[in-house]
Amino acid sequence: MKTGDKYIMLEKYSELQQKALDDPEKFWGEQAKCLEWDKTWDKALDWNPPYAKWFKGGSLNASYNCVDRHIKGNRRNKAAIICEKEDGSCGILTYYELYREVNKFANVLENLGVEKGDVVTIYMPMMTEAIIAMLACSRIGAIHNVVFSGFSSDALADRINDSKSKILVTTNLLYRRGKEIDLKKILDKALLNCNSIKHVVYAKRGIEEFNLVSGKEYFWDELMGGAKSYVEPVPVESEHPLFILYTSGTTGSPKGVVHSTGGYLTYATKTMDWTWGLNEMDVFWCTADIGWITGHTYVVYGPLSLGATIVLYEGAIDYPEPDRLWGIVENHGVTILYTAPTAIRMLMMYGEKWVNTHDLSTLRLLGSVGEPINPRAWKWYYKVIGKEKCPICDCYWQTETGGHIIYPPIGIQSVPLKPGSATFPGIGIDVDVVDNEGNPVDANVKGNLIIKRPWPGMLAGLWNNDERYRAAYWDRFKNKFSTSDYAIKDQDGYIWVLGRSDEVLNVSGHRIGTAELEHELVSNKMVAESAVVGKPDDVKGEVPVAFVILNEKYRELPSNEVKAELIKHIRDTVGPIGTPAMIFFVNKLPKTRSGKIMRRILKKLIMGEEIGDVTTLEDNTSLEEVKKELEDFK
């Protein structure tokens, strides 16, 4: 590979990559030996586009791989989870303790009638019980469906109903910025509409007493008290779903991305190692919430499969003071910190003085994920945090990819970095950048990022939705995986991901569909029509901006009140991450003659750009109106 005049020697990476692409079956078959299997597979890959069966005929158990195998050896008393709460309290769970808890909770689930293939929804913040519940599900072959605890009751109910979940594992309180948030209220509302739920388990916190519905609702501690201390891990077929995780798409409702056991766990384990090159001294802290894929792969499955020590922090990273995150790094001797550009930008804004009072010398690697990292944030992270000694691992991937797919393979060898590029295609990932017809574009030309062949971490499908699976990922480029991201490959082979090519926003590294927000806005009685677009934001990367047509009789109401009401509505139906930064009231929206809202035009407007070709616009006056609204706003 060449960068400018210098040739980069990436022999080890290139050698592995060559092997992986020359004979994927053989290669991945060798890699899958990083796990303990109950039965070896007959065939490493059975590719029947657009479905891939990885390690067909093999069986294994994920919880066995993440806990049991470590307690048989030297890691028995090693810290698995160092957990810290916002109030400063800390606890440690060793691998043996984690093993005990997982077994007991697996028995609790069995006693509640959970069987292999049943779906268990977990709605919990970053508390150890959440990880215990995830692993307990996998121990008995149940499929977990973790719902981010910041989601509203409607969002929770939708995810429970779509997955037909039988059990809900949750808690009554959230602690955030020194406040207690009443989750029970959100749960009670959600559960009114969830008929599939037979039992609810509350990991109760706080002093407030509350009543449980007898025969249906239970306290975690009480059930654990009577639970057996060992449950035989159930070997499941490699393709058996390990979990469902809902993510936003271009159309209405969120998609239930399904990940299989064998392929996903192999990929989580190997990318964990190839990216970070873990050793027994490491303390790995990925700040992502377990409600997102990053939390699944790099808080839970990747690190635990490798027997690493992780930090689990429940709270805001800038509370009570802006140096909270640095204090945690110092106190627990974090060696690898993996966070998001939005967090880096926020901490950067507080300034260096909050960093310099802490000893960050334990750090050896710094990770970034969720969106492209802007060079200014990259440099700050590199200089002020890493003291120019820690490589920045910018890892590009998606809920659907299961693990990193473009990342510097630092665990294999050192890699020359370019701020803002996630560097090279991951091992075994056959990436290309193509035009809209699927033809490869030249170096330095923007195109669509696709993956040309299957990999073990790829989604196994969408929950009960074959049609949408094909349409969303495989139809556009004929059985090649479409990421829906734009990218550039530069003259040295570095990939630069530029952002989504579809109508999905990236707010603080979280995906949120414009269609989802529009759907919720029009579900409010005041709203006749709406269009949502993203606007760049210094800290969050992007924020939603809503254009709304009100129903006639609400047009005379004071606009501030209507805005406040709509913001509340979004917070209640979607959750705080969907909150529009601005709402504009208009009488018309720019549309094509076929009636499609032209979001691209609205976007250009809020960016103050030239509008370009509007020949398909139905009515030019609508544009004028939007312009005027924006002028008034300034």
Ligand code: WT7
């Ligand atoms: C979308 C996936 C799995 C990561 C957490 C979000 C964007 C993610 C990067 C990066 C540029 C990135 C893409 C992608 N994205 N990481 N390092 N550089 N863009 O997972 O919610 O499934 O979102 O996040 O646009 O498609 P997700």
